[in-house]
Amino acid sequence: MGRGSRLTRLDAFTKTVEDARVRTTSGGIVTIVSVFIVFVLVVGEFNDYRRIIVRPELVVDKTRGEQLPINLNITFPHVPCELLTLDVMDVSGEQQSSITHGISLTRLTPYPESRPVSTSSLNLHDDSASHLDPSYCGNCYGAPAPEGKNGCCNTCEDVRESYANIGWAFGKGEGVEQCEREHYAERLDSMREEGCNIAGHLSVNKVIGNFHIAPGKSFSTAQMHVHDLNQYFASSKAHTFSHVIHSLSFGPELPSMVKHQHNPLDGTSQSTAERSFNFMYFIKVVSTSYLPLGVTETTEGAGTGAVETHQYSVTSHKRSLAGGQDAEHASTVHAKGGIPGVFFSYDISPMKVINREARAKSFAGFLTGVCAVIGGTLTVAAAIDRGVYEGALRVKKLHQG
Numbered sequence: 001m002g003r004g005s006r007l008t009r010l011d012a013f014t015k016t017v018e019d020a021r022v023r024t025t026s027g028g029i030v031t032i033v034s035v036f037i038v039f040v041l042v043v044g045e046f047n048d049y050r051r052i053i054v055r056p057e058l059v060v061d062k063t064r065g066e067q068l069p070i071n072l073n074i075t076f077p078h079v080p081c082e083l084l085t086l087d088v089m090d091v092s093g094e095q096q097s098s099i100t101h102g103i104s105l106t107r108l109t110p111y112p113e114s115r116p117v118s119t120s121s122l123n124l125h126d127d128s129a130s131h132l133d134p135s136y137c138g139n140c141y142g143a144p145a146p147e148g149k150n151g152c153c154n155t156c157e158d159v160r161e162s163y164a165n166i167g168w169a170f171g172k173g174e175g176v177e178q179c180e181r182e183h184y185a186e187r188l189d190s191m192r193e194e195g196c197n198i199a200g201h202l203s204v205n206k207v208i209g210n211f212h213i214a215p216g217k218s219f220s221t222a223q224m225h226v227h228d229l230n231q232y233f234a235s236s237k238a239h240t241f242s243h244v245i246h247s248l249s250f251g252p253e254l255p256s257m258v259k260h261q262h263n264p265l266d267g268t269s270q271s272t273a274e275r276s277f278n279f280m281y282f283i284k285v286v287s288t289s290y291l292p293l294g295v296t297e298t299t300e301g302a303g304t305g306a307v308e309t310h311q312y313s314v315t316s317h318k319r320s321l322a323g324g325q326d327a328e329h330a331s332t333v334h335a336k337g338g339i340p341g342v343f344f345s346y347d348i349s350p351m352k353v354i355n356r357e358a359r360a361k362s363f364a365g366f367l368t369g370v371c372a373v374i375g376g377t378l379t380v381a382a383a384i385d386r387g388v389y390e391g392a393l394r395v396k397k398l399h400q401g
């Protein structure tokens with residue numbers, strides 16, 4: 001035996017002599033089964049390679065000076081639109097009182113029907129100042145006229161606003177010529193049974209703050225924020241702040257892949273039978289972005305499909321204010337036990353979640369997987385085939401012997 005034979009002993013791939021090869025039926029079956037298994041596993045491997053997964057990352061939110069968009073759609077079945085006011089206040093001192101821009105108030109027919117009041121029966125600003133003498137300048141009854149009205153209060157709404165601006169209770173406008181002309185009191189009474197839907201978008205500074213929906217015109221000074229609660233409590237029909245939150249979100253929707261659940265307040269409702277009842281929601285807002293495959297950084301408005309939005313978690317609290325309120329107090333300051341309404345306090349989380357789309361496997365990983373599947377299956381198949389073959393031989397020998 002020479003050098004050649006020593007190498008021969010190292011050959012891992014021993015070859016079979018052609019004559020010694022035998023084909024058996026069992027071998028055929030094992031081959032078919034193993035080919036089938038290889039096929040199934042390779043398809044699985046391919047699907048795994050094509051699969052896109054979403055990897056969440058947590059980073060410190062370094063964006064500055066952004067606005068926080070709020071989308072809301074809330075129904076109040078027992079308070080007419082005329083009595084509802086939406087205000088925003090934040091720690092920077094900015095206040096947006098009686099927001100109307102971007103928000104629509106829809107009058108609803110009395111509970112439990114609560115359908116939008118058909119426009120044909122809508123005559124909210126009927127009898128306005130439009131038909132009056134152009135030189136007419138209405139009296140503001142001692143209150144300063146609202147901005148941009150040239151010192152005049154031509155409509156009941158103007159008088160109401162001027163009163164609210166300095167914190168006077170307005171009531172039903174008795175003795176106010178503009179309101180009597182517009183039949184404000186009758187209109188208010190005719191709406192008593194109605195409900196209201198508030199829906200729309202607003203934008204707030206991305207700092208701690210709150211927005212609330214409370215009765216009556218509001219006005220603010222540096223120290224306090226006051227609502228004119230007179231008409232809310234004066235009503236014979238018991239208004240309450242029972243409400244249904246159809247949706248409340250901060251920013252655009254996330255793609256369905258990551259939106260495992262709805263926003264926590266969507267489709268929730270709270271009810272009360274008390275007039276003086278206060279609902280509070282404490283919301284933690286978390287910035288969230290979604291980067292589709294191929295988008296690595298959030299580029300503003302580049303149309304890349306990146307989504308910048310916010311998720312939130314919420315805890316709620318409610319309490320009765322009964323005892324502290326009576327109809328005599330035209331205006332009530334927040335600090336004094338609070339006012340009825342629905343308050344949303346929001347706080348911004350310093351952490352941001354980035355959801356990044358990624359391939360579950362690289363192409364090299366895919367190839368490795370395919371080789372492993374083919375090699376492994378064939379080896380196991382060969383072992384089985386050999387076992388079956390030798391077992392059969394032994395049985396045969398036993399019978400002969």
Ligand SMILES: *[C@@H]1O[C@H](CO)[C@@H](O)[C@H](O)[C@H]1NC(C)=O
Pocket residue numbers: 073074199200246247
């Ligand atoms: C508010 O939600 C209600 C109930 O889901 C829906 O009918 C209504 O169209 C929504 N309003 C807006 C402005 O989206």
